[in-house]
Amino acid sequence: MATDCIFCRIVAGEIPSKRVYEDDHAIAFLDLDPFKTGHTLVVSRTHATDALEDAEVLASIAPAITATGKLLVERLGASGLNVLSNVGEDAGQSVFHLHVHLVPRYADDAGMGALLTRTASGDLDEVHARITA
Ligand code: AMP
Ligand code: ZN
16 A cells, blocks of 8 residues: 555545445545536555556456446436546546546536536535435
8 A cells, every 4th residue: 555645545444435336456435526426436446556557457446337337327317427537647637546537427418528517416425325325
């Protein structure tokens, strides 16, 4: 574990997070600053800098990505989902521990162009309760 890495500390339980899913290889928790309602991060338990560093670590979180994506769509009634991972500062990466953004999408706010406009509604506790109830 990298002690100066915020996501390693979340994985270790040293920093709180609103978890929605976990397995042996990954944890998934709500993004603190969501673009859309239910915006979630799937984070590897093993530290890797980004999605290109280690193919095995990337592959190991695929089941958690699938399971969490389905959970979000089902529980939140989303009609779509963006699955994306930023690699490098110029791509917008700000936390240098492998993570995949799962951004639920809704028919009234559709399309790739609208992805980065923040329209999330409901506070994180309320959204967390809807996903985990
Ligand atoms: P990226 O910019 O692709 O590296 O994504 C990092 C994401 O982590 C951003 O969307 C942040 O809002 C989110 N984030 C940073 N710190 C936390 C935290 N403590 N809990 C939940 N999400 C966080
Ligand atoms: Zn880390």
